[in-house]
Amino acid sequence: MNEMSIEELPGIGPATAEKLRDAGFNSVEAIAVASPAELAGTAEIGESTASKIIMAARRSADVGGFETGDAILERRKEVGRLSMGCTEVDRMMGGGFETQAITEVYGEFGSGKTQIAHQLAVNAQLPVDKGGLNGSVILIDTENTFRPDRIAQMVKGLSNRYETEYEPEEFLKNIHVARAYNSNHQILLMESASELADSLRDTGKPVRLLIVDSLTAHFRAEYVGRGTLADRQQKLNKHLHNIMRFADLNNAMVFVTNQVMSKPDAFFGDPTKPIGGHILGHTSTFRIYLRKSKGDKRVAKLVDSPNLPDGEALFSVTPEGLVD
Numbered sequence: 001m002n003e004m005s006i007e008e009l010p011g012i013g014p015a016t017a018e019k020l021r022d023a024g025f026n027s028v029e030a031i032a033v034a035s036p037a038e039l040a041g042t043a044e045i046g047e048s049t050a051s052k053i054i055m056a057a058r059r060s061a062d063v064g065g066f067e068t069g070d071a072i073l074e075r076r077k078e079v080g081r082l083s084m085g086c087t088e089v090d091r092m093m094g095g096g097f098e099t100q101a102i103t104e105v106y107g108e109f110g111s112g113k114t115q116i117a118h119q120l121a122v123n124a125q126l127p128v129d130k131g132g133l134n135g136s137v138i139l140i141d142t143e144n145t146f147r148p149d150r151i152a153q154m155v156k157g158l159s160n161r162y163e164t165e166y167e168p169e170e171f172l173k174n175i176h177v178a179r180a181y182n183s184n185h186q187i188l189l190m191e192s193a194s195e196l197a198d199s200l201r202d203t204g205k206p207v208r209l210l211i212v213d214s215l216t217a218h219f220r221a222e223y224v225g226r227g228t229l230a231d232r233q234q235k236l237n238k239h240l241h242n243i244m245r246f247a248d249l250n251n252a253m254v255f256v257t258n259q260v261m262s263k264p265d266a267f268f269g270d271p272t273k274p275i276g277g278h279i280l281g282h283t284s285t286f287r288i289y290l291r292k293s294k295g296d297k298r299v300a301k302l303v304d305s306p307n308l309p310d311g312e313a314l315f316s317v318t319p320e321g322l323v324d
Helices: 014-022 028-032 036-043 047-061 069-076 087-092 113-123 148-162 168-173 183-200 217-222 226-250 277-283
Strands: 101-106 136-141 175-179 207-213 253-258 260-262 272-274 286-292 297-304 311-318 321-323
Touching (some): 087 297, 101 113, 101 226, 113 253, 175 183, 183 207, 207 226, 226 253
Antiparallel strands (some): 311 321
């Protein structure tokens, strides 16, 4: 499909186009996957007009209609796979973490969630033949856990593994980090992430990985008590759908970390349970539970996937990164 500007859509004049671009709707595809209420509120137009614009965008971008299974199979060939560098974990994930999907990991503190985030931020920049996505990384940091020196250690580990001299500074230049100070700021940063991805799309390193570490920390801290639960879940749901749209539009892999709560009434099995409720459980494409084992070993358990069987994989956290 030839690139089409949003002004070419019926019902969009120069003033409306400017308002849409200011709100992050820079392409026909972005409008095609928006909701009428969202577009109406952004461009200050009626919902019926917004619906017509969205329908025209869907026809132009060829999204939103029925298609046959073989056409979907053909399109699935565009899905990339990001290797974590650990054979067992990659095998459990069917060859690596998928793009156009949200992978959620949850576990108690020290289980390796942030370590995986750092490793994926490094590996995503590698060429495809080395298990990477040859792209840039956007990281939304809500708990102040990003450490550039850890990235440098992991790059050194890659240099030793592939016997190639990689420069940590080059890797750090392609990781765009933003610190989120509250849940509203976190939601606004998703809009900034979309703008950044648009600006990097035609460069040699388009954005191919989005990390949110952690997704639920601010929501958990700000919405306390059962009375605020409905508001929290509604806000979290909208945020997750914006994240999913980002993954689809940029063919990016999304990696989110989640906190856990303890269930003291659980007499059998593991008492830890992810927070975020059913909304997060249903929206995540892949769900992985991490737990500590002996020493530096960690166990990753795939608990939810649309196409892969449940499984477990063992990996180690070392100074040079994550290894088998």
